[in-house]
Amino acid sequence: MARLEIEKLTTDYGPVRAVDGVTLAVDEGSITTVLGANGAGKTSLLRTISGLERASDGRVRLDGEDILGVPVEDIVRRGLAHVPEGRGVIAELSTEENLRLGGLWRGAEAATLGEIYELFPPLRERRGQLAASLSGGERQMLSIGRALMARPRVLLLDEPSLGLAPLVSAQIMQLISKLAAESELAVLLVEQNARSALSIAHRGVVLNLGRVVADDAAQTLSADEGLRKAYLGF
């Protein structure tokens, strides 16, 4: 049984079907990347999984437990953390306040905070500063670190490389890869940058107009020239 199982998930925005019968699975300690052009339904898929959008049909299971329809506030308590697109850092709060927020529901304090600072040393230096003053890369670290404060079993990442310099983006990808391997996290990674996502992912799913058009091992997808040209743009 995979840690995260998604079955025929469907989301409608009025007459528009954003997610159309998506089925995929993510094992613990592995990364599955969801690829596709703008408007392919990637963000909608993540938002539906974490309860921000209502699904019209389908199932989402975390370690076999049904989590579709659980209120957003409770999803994190079930073990799923979502790092939203645009990072969702609360600019008006300090770096440390942002981090603490991620663990408040479980009473996580100093120890977890220390671990996150170990993982992202630049955050420790900026702990007292407003998140508004952080660079793009630091904000991404903060956003991921904040999600990790909850000690999730599943991590949803929405475009973590968006707007980052190539070098910073590569660092973030390395970090995600390390996280998945070391903490037995199941990572569902949505990316526009298919090449870098496939370089760290174990499995790739390609979406087009809300539907799965390919689902295979990351290496196989990278090697498929037709698919790359048609959907992935590299």
Place this chain on the structure above:
Amino acid sequence: MTRFIDLTLNGISTGAVYAAVALALVLTWRATRIVNFAQGGMLMITTFIASSVISTSGSYWLGFAVALVCGLVLGAVVERALMRRVESGAPLNAVIVALGLLILLQALAGMIWGNTPRSFPPAFSIRGYDVGGTHVLFAPNDTFTVLVVIGVAAGLAALFRGTTIGLKMRAAAFQPEVARMLGVRVGRMFTLGWALAALVGSLAGLLVAPAVFVGPNQFDPILIFGFTAAVLGGLDSPVGAVVGGVALGLVLSYVSGYEGASLVTLAALVILIAVLMIRPGGLFSSTQERRV
């Protein structure tokens, strides 16, 4: 010179009351981005309740405490029952609901307690301190008022800055969706914000009632002054609310003393319009946009 000192002292104590009303408005604005135009009606109701309790029990402090508790409950109920439905809609919806609630509360108060304003006792003596043989325009009750407002502002600052519940409230206010994803029960934070705001509002009502009397419409000018003070301070900042309140209190006291009391409300409105035109973000705000 004596006159100037008197007007200044008077400005500080009335300004403290405006600051309390402004704090109440700032709290609801921070919690839910709604300007609570019903605040004047809500604090009027709690002050009437205090008045009834005081006249039946004979104890000022019992009435004081009951009013604060009623404020807390009223704030929570208004948020849960009414505002929850319009929080996510267009800003104007919330304004209309708040105005409707204000009219409803004023009508209810008139039916229950009558429309004739009644006097309300001060907490302490209102006889000015004796300084060198003359009584200045500042009494023990004014000291109480100023201290209470300073205490409330400091308490709120400590709550927001120093506690986890304050952190959750700020997160819920700034980015409700992100806060939800992090496990914050945003709805509860909104209710708590309104409850606290109404508590501070009911306190303002108790503090100002001896000067304006209690009646269904007696607190309308206070709400205008409080709103002006809140806008002056930027609507978002508790510190700004206090500074704005005292600044407004001083200006209005000088206007009243040197030009005539009839110009006070006009002066407040001129200040309000001037701030909205020249510096709509208020003196302390860093935000650029304003929904209402």
